[in-house]
Amino acid sequence: MGKDVLVFGEIRNGELKKVVKELIAAAAVITGETGGAVDAVLVGAGAEKEASGISGYGLRKIAVVDDDAVADYSSEGYAAVLASLVGEEGYGYVLMGATSMGRDLGPRAAARVDGVMFSDCVEVRIDGGALVARRPVYSGKLFVELTPEGDGPVFISIRPNNIAPAGESGGSSEIAAKPSGVDRAAIRAIVSEIIPLAGGRPDVTEADVIVSGGRAMKEESNFRMLEKLADLFGGAVGASRAAVDAGYAEQPIQVGQTGKVVNPKLYIACGISGAIQHLAGMRTSKVIVAINKDASAPIFEKAHYGIVGDLFEVVPILTEELEKMLQ
Amino acid sequence: MKIIVLLKRVPDTEAKILINQDGNGIREDGVKFIINTYDEYGIEEGLRLKEKVGGDSKVTAVCAGPEESTEVIRTALAMGVDDAVHICDPALAKPSPFTIAEVLAKAISEEGFDIIFCGKQGIDDDMAQTQSILAEKLDIPQVNNATVFELADDLSKAVLNRRIEGGDEKVEASLPVIISCEKGLNDPRYASLPGIMKAKKKEIRVKNLADLGFNEAPSSGRSRVLKWLPMPKGGECKMVEAEETVDAVKELARLLREEAKVV
Amino acid sequence: MTVQGIVLLVLFVAVLVVFGFIVRMLIRTLKLGKPEDRSGNIGQRINSVLVYVAAQARVLSQPAGLGHFLIFWGFIFITLGTIEHIVGMIVPGVSYTAVFGPVVAGVISWFQDILAFLVLLAIIVSLFRRFVLKPVRLKIDDPGARQEALFILTLISALVLLMFGIKGAGILMGKVDPAYAPVSSFVAGLLQGRGLDLHMFENVLAWTHHLIVFFFLLYVPYSKHIHILGAIPNIYLRNLGPAGTLSRMDFEDESAEKFGNSEIRDFTWKQLLDLYACTECGRCQAACPAYLTEKPLSPFNMIHRMRAHLMDERGKLLKGQDGEKGETGAEGVEGTPIIPETMTTDEIWACTTCGACMQECPPFIEHVQKIVDLRRYLVMTESNFPQEMQAVFRNMEVNYNPWSIGFSTRADWAEGMDVPIASEKKEFDVLFWTGCAGSFDARGQSVMKAVVELFGKADVDFAILGVEEMCCGETARRMGNEYLAQTLIDGNIDVLKKYSFKKIVTACPHCFNTFKVEYPQFGFEAEVMHHSEFLLDLLEEGRLKAGKIESTRGTYHDSCYLGRYNDILDQPRSILNQVSGVEITEMGRSGKRSFCCGAGGGRMWMEEDIGRRINEERVSETTKLGVDTIFAACPYCITMFEDGLKAGEIENVRVRDIAEVLLESID
Known part of the structure; x- marks a missing residue:
């Protein structure tokens, strides 16, 4: 050799x-x-x-x-x-x-x-x-x-x-x-075209990084904040059932028992309490980060990293910090 | 059309994977085994292709694995696969992808094939190699990580999307071809009960190495496991705290990069 | 015998013969169905008829039922009069007075008069309800059904009015004793002195009346009033066993191509008799959580349409039958599938199997089994079901729980709690069955921990199965996956048989019902107790003593499988009553008439995207009471309530299991 x-x-x-x-x-x-x-x-x-x-x-x-x-x-x-x-x-x-x-x-x-x-x-x-x-x-x-x-x-x-x-x-x-x-x-297998992801973001089931929001997102427009964070990684945005029910997000991005089962490398749960319905859809993610106001939220039992705090404060800072790192 | 689907028996994704006492593998007691989840997309795509092409199309499952693999082969048969070849030989315990690919190449050649479907990787060793080695051994093109599959009307070529970073490659491949399937290609069906009943009577042809004309396990591409190591990870959630939120978030970002290595 | 008598006799006999043929056809139609054993328990069955037919016990459980009670009894007496009159016209001189004497005849006549008058009133009220008030329970999409109801009510009114005319004329002619006919006497007063040819007048009315009766007799079997024929046998043949038991399927035949029901012949004859028995009272739909939250399912509509479907199908299906031998040989005739023309899949999946429909149904129609039978076909034969269910089935197959959590972690909730495991203990008094929600859901786990702590305080000799426990099979069964359910049931029975214990205690009403009334179908019988029963026993035996909690105003929600299906209504309330500081206000819908939380029948694991949310509906019922706590005794109910409260952004109401409250009061 x-x-x-x-x-x-x-x-x-x-x-x-x-x-x-x-x-x-x-x-x-x-x-x-x-x-x-x-x-x-x-x-x-x-x-x-x-x-x-x-x-x-x-x-x-x-x-x-x-x-x-x-x-x-x-x-x-x-x-x-x-x-x-x-x-x-x-x-x-x-x-x-x-x-x-x-x-x-x-x-x-x-x-x-x-x-x-x-x-x-x-x-x-x-x-x-x-x-x-x-x-x-x-x-x-x-x-x-x-x-x-x-x-x-x-x-x-x-x-x-x-x-x-x-x-x-x-x-x-x-x-x-x-x-x-x-x-x-x-050559018998030829690439004819490269198709970029529709909307620039992958499907939640296929994304390596998912940033998800729960009912605490308060309104639909606040999901833009999660998109910004997800885009740093070419990741996807997900939502809990409660957020979908409340009309903040669409059903196709719902993560959980009755939504999509996902397995990304990084899952950032923002304002998601972590009911079993949600955990069943994302608990096998490699690294789970939980951001929640309530320190007793069950999501922290499944998360690898947790921050107790207001997501509206934490997410923008996190986005900024990670953006610096990725540059 | 002769369609081959490859399957592998692997531990369930939820199984507790622990290193065995001898330190040379995993503990199999209390572990539930299933069909490799990506292989299911292959089975589904094979069945859909058969339904579309019709005629005397046939889907044959080929599985190399221990005796217990019968169970997962039956599951594939219950989904609608017509028959199966089970390559089972004690000499194939803990094989490398190269060994398996060589054995599979022989078995598949004996069966005849127009198109081969399999999963993009086994969820046990996560090597993602067998299909590409097999393509080389069979001297056919390969398309890995397919998310869309269509067959041209004249059945001469396949048009696929293959998942890459940040998008898809559109690929045209002439037949015969081997396609490894990525999540999103389809939603595998749930075997119906009549299907399960019929599967009990379908033929599984068991072949050992000698049946396939090998005197011993092919020795190409051999490697040896030196050591099994547990994943160094605490079970507890690491709560990142600081007086100022800004500092806590900065620390979190640092941990994600340096400890979790996800950034 | 007069010419008129002969004509009437011939007509009467002809009508009876035709009616006989119709009844025979109806019975042959029933025989198209599959066999089912409803024999035995004759005493109990006769008693059912007395209570539910003669005394109309279920009909009268709602005020509007009084109308039916009156029409029912009114018609029995009116019919007695009709028979008397017809026979009298055929054989002049024959009458009840002649046969039974004036007193008996008088009593019959008096009841006739009074009841017929009340019937008229009842009909007016009915028409008012149906066309002005329009209560929920009478709503039906089929305009034909409304027209038919109007037509029948008109006919009944006509018959009653004609009867009064006939009797009034009879009084004037001295044929009827006015002393026993107060209403008819009034009518006679109206007729008097109008220069009528009384004989002719009576004759015309009588012929009109009798022709309507004959028409009615022949029309009834083709209308909703077929229930006059179907309801009584249906009540006699009602399910005397527990209502929460689904039929056991046999999977021995490996060449079977079909499992579950897709067409009308797949149902049993008793299920087809149910279709004859429906009175279209609509009480089922007025109690149905799916219907009341704007889902397409209505149990009323389902039975209505299935009967119409049966009527459409029977001609074709009976054709292949050998009429002489009465054998059902309709092989080779294709039955029309029930789905999607008669029922849609959205309807089939909307059912929570809460059993409210069956609880309300006066003629004891069994709706839930039919829905499950249809689900069975969809799931097992066609693999056609809402996409989210596939994961549930797969998870149950691989990890024996609906959530895809590794089975080896099933007992992790008990870590650090010193909970004995059956495989180590072998012999114990109580097998504590934790169930999937109790094992894996953080909320369920906290209830299990409370129960275990209470066991510790009462020194209960117990063990859990731990990782040997699998899902009890309830959800899979109700979702129509009987094959999977039986796999789980058989697996559990094998494990349970290894250990020696006196009883099973579980904190989940779904597990409870399944063990209590369904496992015996598979050869496993044990004493099964819900934790509310068991904890109450501990309190009564003095092994636990309830204490005090901070003053709380709550309401108790009856779980369907605990209250309605298994009559466990008082035990949880008794426990709460023993805890000082707890004040209970009952909801309007409580006890056996409780309103489902929305999680039953596998709905817990399915999306609810049609109509309003059942849990939110129920939560709003509790919040109207101004309570601070919802007490429950079921992990599914707790989840549904908590989700409902979150959805309504209601933060000052808690949901607590009775065990948690009891434990807190003791601590």
Whole structure:
């Protein structure tokens, strides 16, 4: 197995994903032990432009692959590019973000080069010469630490926002354009269009972040405040049954036993007391934040973080603080 | 049209997942097992496709898993799946996605297929790999995380939406194809009682590795679990307090970023 | 015998023969239904007829029932007179005076006169009610039903007036003794001296009267007055068992393609007899929480339309029948589905199974079973039900509770409370059944904790099943998922049989009813007590002594499955009365006539998006009393009240379980 690491520089909408710098940092953890080099590959429209953005981040070289066949993402085309690079350069590790692209591409590329893959990792390290990847299982109820067996290259997808991104380390990387070698006609699944979310917000059942309001929202227009907070994350706005009954919100966003059952990474309950009807719809959320005036509200029994206070005061400050963080 | 739906037996989402005494897996006592929830979208989509295409279309469920998987296979049959192949072999205990994909590829090839539906990931190991590896082994296109599925009238290609960050990719894929299903694709049906009764008589073909022509479990893509770790999380709600609301909220924001890592 | 006598005889016999054929057809129609055993208990059944037919006990439970009482008895006497007159016309000289003597005949005549007069008054009041006052209970969408009611009332009035004319003329001709006919005497006075040919006059009136009677006889079976034929047998055959028991389905036949009822033949003959028995009094709808909150369901309308449906269907269905042998061989004839033409799914799902309709119904029609039978078909055969129910079923299948909370956490509420678990204790006096709401809902849990604390104070030897407990099956059963319900019931029985205990105590009326009256269908019998009964026993035995709480003015809400279905009315009130500081004001609708909170029949887990909210309706009834506390003895009721109070933004009213109050008074 090789000791060099290849970072897949994911490009979406012509821009390099933020996670790529985090991958570079993770790669450095590996090469810090193995002594290998870290390379990157950028594929698709915008690759060349974006490559310069990570030159000097400790990368030895950056391959830029941008021709007609790979201008848009396809699992087949991109897997072919990765496979040929791994074949040519003998990479031991390929890192990518655990994004919709990384999760789609990684296993296919790994299978093509007879490698192995660990998805959705939150930590990678070298332990006694062997790679150890930590990843959550059972919807985050446990972690496992895995190590590869066999000689194949190891593909690892890493969850965004888990590792501090690499900073500029001076110097520059060798940027080289490379043909994809892919025959466009041979690609059987083609992306024809990217459809942004209707109204800019995902459905509550599909959102990673949900900001929900209860009867304490007092009126419909106050939900704008929750939308503002949700929009920071590209999240959705939800409502308790009481809020829907009171006419503050529409039924399709009702969360609970008789509404939608949701399972986001972050659920912010604003002015929701937490009756079982509501809890039944959101209690499996990974992180629950409760904002309520009443310290004895049952929502606090299920929440991970709670603030006793007036939501009309708390929510705007929280929005402001998080906005600063996300910038 | 030959439709394959893949299923996996997994612990219920509500199950208490605890590490077993040997520290090499989870405790299965007191854990209720169900069909992987995302696979249900696949079953539903397969059944709808069969209803739409009609003719001699057939939906076959393929499940690799322990003997106890029969129960979830019967559930799929009760929903309306025509028959099932159950790949069951002691050598397949705790398999990697690569092993399973190779075995599934063999079984599915034997069955013949035009379209394969499965869940976007198993809610047990959450790997989300098997379908893409399977696509590679079968040399067919893949579409992951489908939220919309339509088949062209001439049955030659599928038009799908696939969920990505902040929107959907519209994808056109030629058949045969494997599609992994995301929540929102459909609302899986509730098996009717006549369906449940009929399911008891439907055929489940049990195959072991030898039946599929393997001498031993395929060894590609092997890995080893070194350690199982509990999620470090206190059960209690952390009440964020400060004299000034502003400070409490600032602290909350910090915790969300640094401790909960959700920002 | 006169020519006129012969003509009348022939006509009379012909009418009787045709009527006989109609009755035979009605009976053959009943036989289209499935078998059901309503035999036995003859003494009790005869007693029912005496109380509910002769004495009209249920009819008279409302003031307007007096009209029916009068019409009922008036008509019995009028009919006696009609028979006498017809026979007298056929065989001149035959009369009650001739057969029974003047006194008996006189008494009959006197009653006839007085009652017939009262009938007239009753009809005037009825018309006034129906067309001027228009009470809720007489509202019906079908204009035909109103026209029919008017037509029948007109016919009855005509018959009564004609009778007075005949008797009046009879007095003048010396055929009727005026001493026993006060009203007719008055009529005779009006007729006197008008130069009428009395004989001809009487004859014309008599023929008109008798022809109307004949017409009536043949018309009745096709009108709502079929209840004259149907109600008495229906009361005789009424359900003598607990009203809160649904029929048990058999799932042995694995080749069955259909479960539950979709067409009229799927109902039992007794359920079809119910359709004959309806008087269209509408008392059911006036008590129905769904109807009164503007939902499409009306039990009145349901029976009305099902009867019309039966009448439409029977010709087709009876055609396939072998008339000679009277066998129901209508196989191969497609029955028309009841849904959606006759009943809509919105109606079927609107029912809370509260049983108020059955409680009110004078001829003892059983509405709830019919609705559940229709639900069974929708759920089990068609998988056609409101989308939110699927999660409930799935949760019950996987985690044995409606909320999808892991079953392994079922006993978590008891953590740190030293609550004995059956699997460790094995033998104990009381099995405390916590139920799903008690196990998982924070509000329900606090009631369970109060009960457990009271048990501790009274030194009760008890245990809970803990994680071995599953949903009792009540909700699934009432939602029409009998298969799931039986899975849960069988599972629970297997667990219960492992332990030795004397009685089951539960704080949930739904669990209570199910264990008490439904588990015996599945071979499990035990003494089952609601916590109000058990706690009262503890108080009476002196094992608990109620104390004092801060002065509170409250009202007690009777849970349907506790009060109406199981007659537990006094026990919770007695407990509250023993707590000093508690003052109870009763609501207008209380006791067996309590108004549902809206949660029964699986409604707890369904959206209520048609009409007004039942719980809010009930809350407004309590707030009118100006109380500060609503006392309840059911976790569903408590939830519905609390939600209703929140919706009405009423902050100064609390909802408390009797156990919580009792505990507070002791602490």
